Amino acid sequence: MDASETTAPEAPESPFSSAGLAELVRLLDRRGAVVLSGAGLSTESGIPDYRGATGRHRAGTPMTYQEFTGSEAARRRYWARSHTGWPAFARARPNAGHRAVERLRTSGHVTAVITQNVDGLHRAAGTREAVELHGGLHRVICLDCRRTSSRAELDQRLDELNQGFRHLEAELRPDGDAQLAPEQVAGFRVAPCADCGGVLKPDVVFFGENVPVPRVEHCYELVDAARSLVVLGSSLTVLSGLRFVRRAARANLPVAIVNQGPTRADNLAALHLDLPLGPAMTEATRLLHTA
Template structure:
């Protein structure tokens, strides 16, 4: 079904419903959201005109990317794998080789995943002028793929590579071509993908994997993402804080706020006296601060909000 309506600023939008099929393999079970809760979220969005939107892994699970912490379907629930630590990556050539070998095998699938209805609705919210910024904890680039422009990547992006030594940057797709040339006999497939795009490989598959140095200075290459144990750059922290202050509300989607980098954003919003709404499955670290909380799947709830808007033929 395709719905077309015109907003109060004269912009016309075409919304497609039921054409997108969610991938629910990594979405935890949840009860349906009530119509009353959907209406409350619609009122929250209608009331505020400069939304700061904070997104987490729970919006990308419907695109086929697992999160870490969800009950039964998160990575921690399905395996004993722990994400790589920043100091480990910095200090060990063997760990870097293992990381890049796994990342190399997982990259074709990870990089091909597409935005889902949540990403598309947030893009359209931005288009009609409702979004001050989108702060995402995700490194999957799906907001940008969907067409959102006002995106702050809190934890960086897996689609860019940096050098420890000279800060030279290249696109991850370019590095994949270099890996292919250096490792022509590397053949591996896997069905298990991880939140940051790497996969499980045997030690034998890893030990002969060749990792290039920076072609600018010979330094160590690292994905331009914030590893566990690494600090968020100060300029990003300040940029987020400024956007919180310039917004009139904070809308949180698909995160338990377990990391301090995301929890700090809630504290900043509370300090700035901004109303806060959240859509998430399960408890969060900051439930006590929420003015409105909806339990449920982001794609389901936001599409219902959008259908209400479409039926009213307006977004205020």
């Protein structure tokens, strides 16, 4: 028998190995990358998205800031749906994609994380300094006295005001709310601010509301100091995230996008990988010897 016949077979190639993934690894290996993440990164944690592979055909549109502030009925509808969906949203845990980003940050391959998500999963994965571009659902703010408080505290108050309401069956929707019929919403009681009796709003940026200017400027500074920008799980449909890709492109920084489906910035990207985020980023960390 020839020696060649006794040679052990090569290890099988990872199903996520590709020339594109190798290029992403080379880009990350330069270090100094800034990650911009979107809803597609959290779908593997059970949180639906609006526009990605799971949300492309989902009915319904998010409530706008103008609706919320201008109508008591709209606020009742928002809080009824949000209260129903909150337990499932609060139970969500970081997935392999969030954990891979944190390993890349710890290893120095990623220097900063900007997220469009309001689920707090980057922070739960250990990325404490992730910039929450659109705020976080785990906080509530009073529009009158500006006091912030925890969503868990409000959740308890809403439970006391609406006993048995959570027994309703409803489909979880993006950003932690649930689909309810108008007749289910009609009798819901909304809790006012415990300090001043004012209107409570989740501490997130609604559609039609502007991201605070200091937060945007901080993100620009992070991008300006980066060596590359890596977009994870965002279609970049809204300007709040797209502007950072445009900023990077104008500065001739390489942009890599990992997203299932097309994005609004594909023409600006040096690389676009249509792969599931968790497995793809886990493989990238393995190839970079950070796993």
